[in-house]
Amino acid sequence: MTVRWITGFLDTPSRVAEPFWQAVTGSGLSPRRGPGGEFATLRPAGGDPYLRVQVVGDGPARAHLDLHVTDVAAQARRAVALGASVLADEGELVVLRSPAGLPWCLVAWHGEANRPAGARSLVDQMCLDVPAGVFDAEAGFWAAVTGWPRRPGSRPEFQALVRPPGMPLRLLLQRVDAPAGMHLDLACTDRAAEVAWHEQLGARVVAGHERWTTLRDPAGRTYCVTDRPV
Structure with a gap:
């Protein structure tokens, strides 16, 4: 699998921690997406975004990975052959679970390539x-x-x-x-x-x-x- 980009997701039952992570990362918050406005991207001052927030319906607050690839369906089949299980398949988004039980996602790559830098x-x-x-x-x-x-x-x-x-x-x-x-x-x-x-x-x-x-x-x-x- 060629991973083109990687995103860290902050999954939380509410929006209570979003201002904290904006401050810690020096990021702005994108317009909200999803049927209930559950998704948003932390936009860095420079470079392409790689952190996102999601309001989930259950706890505890946690994190997961998205791997960005050029062919989601093919890479999902490959992941399953390696031992992953599919939890949900929405075409350009496939939710999987690793053999040890870690949830993660395969998503379509949209050209992200510039890693943000930090100061402190x-x-x-x-x-x-x-x-x-x-x-x-x-x-x-x-x-x-x-x-x-x-x-x-x-x-x-x-x-x-x-x-x-x-x-x-x-x-x-x-x-x-x-x-x-x-x-x-x-x-x-x-x-x-x-x-x-x-x-x-x-x-x-x-x-x-x-x-x-x-x-x-x-x-x-x-x-x-x-x-x-x-």
């Missing part, structure tokens, strides 16, 4: 939290689906997929002793200052680590602020 911080990674017992199989699945090579992460519980140049989000897989899920990570130049700013905007610190801080946004969604170059 940047949302630049989606972390796939995978139960330890199925980690190796799930990592192999995502490497096969994306065509991105696997490499060891910075710690034994991590593996990274090497993204092509210009792709806006990295993909990191993490072994966890919890149900499968996804969360966004931000790179920043000054983690202490970044975390303090997020708290002022309504986030709450959950845990601190040597190289990252885990927080919850105003909707209760977990994400991380990390010591990585912007």
Whole structure:
């Protein structure tokens, strides 16, 4: 599969966290789309959009990935052959589930190619939290689906997929002793200052680590602020 672009979705039962993510990313909000106005795009100051918000009918607040491709139907068939299951097929949008239970989507590519840049911080990674017992199989699945090579992460519980140049989000897989899920990570130049700013905007610190801080946004969604170059 040739992934042309990647989008991170913030799925929330309400719009309560949208102002927070606009502030954190320095983005504007597009006109709302969908029958109930449930979709909107976070528009960066420069580059092509790669983050979107969605009001969903159930909780908890969470995140998922959209992979943008040139032939959705063909790539959906390929994903199924690799072990994915189809949850919904709307032509240019196919909703799937990975073998470990992670929901994600295949969508049509519309020419997005310019990765936005950040100054003090940047949302630049989606972390796939995978139960330890199925980690190796799930990592192999995502490497096969994306065509991105696997490499060891910075710690034994991590593996990274090497993204092509210009792709806006990295993909990191993490072994966890919890149900499968996804969360966004931000790179920043000054983690202490970044975390303090997020708290002022309504986030709450959950845990601190040597190289990252885990927080919850105003909707209760977990994400991380990390010591990585912007």
